[in-house]
Amino acid sequence: MNIKHFYDDALAQGSFAIESEGTVALVDPSRDIKPYIDFAKQHNAEIVAVFETHPHADFISSHLEIQKKFGAVIYVNEKVGVSYDYTHIGHGDEVKIGKVTFRALFTPGHSPDHNSYLLLDENGNQKAVFTGDSLFVGDVGRPDLREGAGNIQVSRKELAGMMFDTVNDVFADLSDETIVYPAHGPGSLCGKNMSSELSSTIAVEKTNNWAFQIKDKEKFVDAFLEGQSFIPKYFPNSVEVNRKGATALEEAVKNADKKDGFEIPDGSIIIDTRTKEEFKKGHLKGAINIQNKEADKFETWLGSIVGPEEFFYLVSENQKELEFAIYRAAKIGYEANLVAGIINPKGEIVTDPFLNLDDFKNNPDAYTIIDIRNISELEDGKFFESAKNIPLPELRERASEIDTQKPVVVHCAGGYRSAAGFSIVKSILPNAKVYDLSDSVNDFK
Missing domain, CATH: 3.40.250.10 (Rhodanese-like domain)
Incomplete structure (x- = not known):
């Protein structure tokens, strides 16, 4: 048996290929299928199955392309309500791939239709669990993405309660040595407290993951719902694209x-x-x-x-x-x-003028300062007391709130986002004097 972990840094997204006896199964494959084809060729193997944990919000899966190209069977919970040919796999159902077995675990909480997949070796021992967006390293998948998307739409509070049950009735019962392979790592917007590690074990998560520590359901729900980040505009659309299946x-x-x-x-x-x-x-x-x-x-x-x-x-x-x-x-x-x-x-x-940094440092009150960081980032404090916070995802809709009687300076946390924010403000308020603080924001931290 060979397990390969593929990781997309830009989307903080993990996918997996499992080879046994010349056959390959994929879990939550990203849209680019080339790495999986290369893996199969390397092992002189054939891709025969795709296990989808749920309809992803943050990336487009290649499950339909793989099915059409290789004749692979797509396994997914019927609750997802897909538009392509698939085989339903529910809690406790098993599929043998080569000498290994995939056992479905119904693990709602991030979404109401979520499966995880427990990998059993040829002796029936628990080897790994592919947890999708349910269990992360140090966190669990946020419960607020499915209130207005998908085949089943459930309130965030209901999903938070489901996650409590998933953690305590499903994951807590797995063997301590079982490796945890989630679909995301740090930087993903599908969670809020993820570790920098990309894999873990059930034993480590029982000890270190906050979700295993709170034994009162009400307190768990309150903690879970607090402090979630913004939801990108494209997330609900991706859920629907993944339910239908995307082109190559x-x-x-x-x-x-x-x-x-x-x-x-x-x-x-x-x-x-x-x-x-x-x-x-x-x-x-x-x-x-x-x-x-x-x-x-x-x-x-x-x-x-x-x-x-x-x-x-x-x-x-x-x-x-x-x-x-x-x-x-x-x-x-x-x-x-x-x-x-x-x-x-x-x-x-x-062309765009550059900010006179010395003048800005000496006379910050002479400028309208726009902080485009997310609300959750403000918990660490402002860089400028007079700054008005308009998060970047809201800036196109809220640029009219900006006071343009003074020159406008846009900043983020490190300089990358402010380029986008500055250009948005300029495009919507063409008569304003607008500057990008860019990387110089680091001088004010």
């Missing part, structure tokens, strides 16, 4: 409209994916700067700023970077929202 990623990127030297119509949403330095040297009027370097969380912020009912253009430096941006947009299902990807766009080009 390669096909989505290939079929996206790509243009060279095109003039984008006035009033369009333009997402400029270049670095903030290149963006400020010259960009289309009204463009929003969401940077797309390898380590950037481009997907999360694209799906937090642009809603699933909106259409947009992507602008990139060259063809290679444009295809990379389309690829990343497709990881959250946003290729359907893309009108076209553009290099060398025509139209009015504007």
Whole structure:
């Protein structure tokens, strides 16, 4: 038996391939299937099954593409209400793959239709549990994403109660040595207190995970509901895309409209994916700067700023970077929202002034300061006492609240998000003087 853990840093998302006797099963595969194909070839094996824990909100799964390409069986709980061919697997049901066995555990709490999958070795011993978004390392999956999405919609309070039962009646009964493999790690918006470790054991979680420590259900629910982060705009849409099944990623990127030297119509949403330095040297009027370097969380912020009912253009430096941006947009299902990807766009080009940092340091009261961090980040305190907090995902809707009688300075926690925030304020309030504090925010911490 071979277990391979694949991890997407940008989405903080984990998926798994399990090989036994020349057959491979996948758990919660991401939209890019190439790593799983390479794994199967490496072991001279065939992909025969996909186990979906639930309809994911934060990324698009490749389960349907894998089924069409390899004839793999998709196993999922019937409560999900899917639109593709599948085999229902409920609590206690087992599927043998090679010499290993997958046993479904019904583990609602993050969602009302959630399965985890217990992996048993050829002797029936508990080897690992693939917990999806139910049990994380140091946390459990947030309960507030399914109030308005999915086949079954349940209140966050009901789901929080379900999670208490899942933790105490399902996970607590597993063997201490069982390895815990969750679908997410630190940085994911599907939880709030995740450890930096990407895997654990049941014994470690019983000792260290807060969810195992609170034995009173009411107190558990209260603690669970408190302090959850914002919900990106794209999350409910991804649930629906995953319930239906998505087209092949390669096909989505290939079929996206790509243009060279095109003039984008006035009033369009333009997402400029270049670095903030290149963006400020010259960009289309009204463009929003969401940077797309390898380590950037481009997907999360694209799906937090642009809603699933909106259409947009992507602008990139060259063809290679444009295809990379389309690829990343497709990881959250946003290729359907893309009108076209553009290099060398025509139209009015504007440049951005740089903040006089000395003047700002000496006269902060002469500026309107906008803090675009999330509300949960403010618990650590403000960098500027006079700053007004408008979280980045709300900025397009709330920019009119900004006092433009003084020059406006936008800041975040480290400099990446402020490039997007600054460009949003500029696009909505074109007559205001707007500056990006950028990385210099670190001088004020």
